Amino acid sequence: MLFKNKKKENQIRFAKEKGANYFAEGYNCAQSVLLSGSKALEIELPPKFIDGTLGFSGGIGFSGNVCGALIGGVTLIGIALGKSKKKEIWRRSNHLQKFFQKSFGSHLCQVIRQGGSFHDKKTKGICQKIVSETAGETVKLILS
Secondary structure (H helix, E strand, O other), X not given: OOXXXXXXXXXXXXXXXXXXXXXXXXXXHHHHHHXXXXXXXXXXXXXXXXXXXXXXXXXXXXXXXXXXXXHHHHHHHHHXXXXXXXXXXXXXXXXXXXXXXXXXXXXXXXXXOOOOOOOOHHHHHHHHHHHHHHHHHHHHHHHO
């Protein structure tokens, strides 16, 4: 068991740190949020599921659309709470998108990146921070 005392703050901190680490290792935003959050919550995700989120890179196929970190967070909320709690999933997902919009000014990858290349250092730093904050907020919402 990763979190013996399962203190909420420890799980949130873990998700934030691991999210940034996964992104630095080359996982995309959605994968990083899903992996770090699932580890913090001790939810086993099949590797193929993580592979399935590869298309969310760069705001869905590098189109600059919806940020993968937000998609990964909403996906994790659904996985953690399950279909029987759909009203809670909707409520918490809505809270996450409001947090995201307020924190980063948009849900669109191209706007958040300020038009920067996906491969430059500045953009990667922006994305890494977004992944970290989104992973932490997602775990916080799931545990609330």
